[in-house]
Amino acid sequence: MNSPMPDDFRKKIEQELESGNNSTRRPQRSKSKQRPDSKPYIKKTGHKNPDTPQNTRPGSRPPMGIQTTTLWEYPSQHYDSQLGNMQGRKDYTGATPSWVIYQLLKRYTNQGDTVLDPMCGSGTTLDVCKDLGRTGIGYDLNPHPQRPDIKQNDARKLPIDNNSIDFAFIDPPYSTHVDYSDDPRCIGKLDASQPADRTQTVMGQDYYQAMDAVLGELYRVLKPGKFLGLYVSDSWKKKKGKQGDQAGTFMPIGFELFSMMSQAFTPVDIICVVRHNNKLQRGNWHKSAEAENFYLRGFNYLFIMKKDPR
Numbered sequence: 028m029n030s031p032m033p034d035d036f037r038k039k040i041e042q043e044l045e046s047g048n049n050s051t052r053r054p055q056r057s058k059s060k061q062r063p064d065s066k067p068y069i070k071k072t073g074h075k076n077p078d079t080p081q082n083t084r085p086g087s088r089p090p091m092g093i094q095t096t097t098l099w100e101y102p103s104q105h106y107d108s109q110l111g112n113m114q115g116r117k118d119y120t121g122a123t124p125s126w127v128i129y130q131l132l133k134r135y136t137n138q139g140d141t142v143l144d145p146m147c148g149s150g151t152t153l154d155v156c157k158d159l160g161r162t163g164i165g166y167d168l169n170p171h172p173q174r175p176d177i178k179q180n181d182a183r184k185l186p187i188d189n190n191s192i193d194f195a196f197i198d199p200p201y202s203t204h205v206d207y208s209d210d211p212r213c214i215g216k217l218d219a220s221q222p223a224d225r226t227q228t229v230m231g232q233d234y235y236q237a238m239d240a241v242l243g244e245l246y247r248v249l250k251p252g253k254f255l256g257l258y259v260s261d262s263w264k265k266k267k268g269k270q271g272d273q274a275g276t277f278m279p280i281g282f283e284l285f286s287m288m289s290q291a292f293t294p295v296d297i298i299c300v301v302r303h304n305n306k307l308q309r310g311n312w313h314k315s316a317e318a319e320n321f322y323l324r325g326f327n328y329l330f331i332m333k334k335d336p337r
């Protein structure tokens with residue numbers, strides 16, 4: 028990308044989600060008012076009101092209720108698991124918020140179910156499965172080196188039997204916003220804002236064709252009557268040397284993937300997952316968004332689809 032902004036955007040958001048928002052933390056009582064045990068007073072208020080002061084440190088994050096509206100928010104990238112295990116890898120750029128996967132597994136799976144993530148990255152899905160007693164199967168083109176439980180595989184051809192998976196989750200690359208690996212098969216190398224060459228006229232044709240193959244595989248392996256969750260964001264790419272309305276290209280990746288999936292699956296719902304952009308308050312991110320007439324991504328889509336029973 029030409030500007031550091033879109034390339035670094037997701038990484039910054041992930042770091043922000045990981046660190047939480049210090050400015051919203053409840054101020055400690057003065058010493059004279061502290062309780063006898065002198066522990067800081069941190070009330071676990073739950074996560075439903077985004078304005079509620081909360082502590083997002085490991086060990087004292089708000090309890091995980093079940094989200095009941097289509098607007099999902101939680102003040103941390105991770106939740107405090109029953110097993111005390113971390114979900115995914117902190118150092119992995121582009122990791123999925125583990126609490127999103129937790130919400131899906133709680134709703135759409137039972138103990139012992141088999142859950143597939145064909146783009147498993149740092150293994151977040153597998154760790155949530157472990158926590159909740161589900162059997163996780165994870166593949167990735169470039170598995171995290173410290174995750175031998177993730178097998179290397181191209182998501183366009185899954186080594187899995189038809190109709191054998193109870194739930195599938197996928198968080199694919201959103202065009203070229205993160206450099207995941209040097210593997211030429213990486214879908215994150217396909218630009219959803221560009222025709223691949225002069226013979227193509229459709230924007231992002233190669234990206235969408237690749238994703239179509241992945242979604243086809245997910246449909247094939249899912250048991251009839253079972254569910255798929257796809258977590259994705261739209262994207263915006265800066266054009267070098269351009270200003271104002273010409274400054275960049277908007278890629279409606281969410282709507283495009285939703286429309287592709289709807290051809291085979293039945294849509295169940297669309298969830299909007301809030302991205303905490305607090306770190307973007309620093310630097311000139313917001314100024315640039317205003318000056319160059321684009322928007323910073325404030326949410327991710329979570330599409331829930333069902334493979335119809337036969």
Ligand SMILES: C[S@@+](CC[C@H](N)C(=O)[O-])C[C@H]1O[C@@H](n2cnc3c(N)ncnc32)[C@H](O)[C@@H]1O
Pocket residue numbers: 115116119121122123124145146147148149150151152166167168169180181182183198199200207208212213214215
């Ligand atoms: C957004 S990340 C997934 C993050 C993961 N859910 C986690 O929490 O760590 C997207 C992943 O897709 C993988 N990927 C890209 N193209 C792929 C392909 N053709 N087959 C399998 N994985 C692919 C990348 O290597 C990257 O790990």
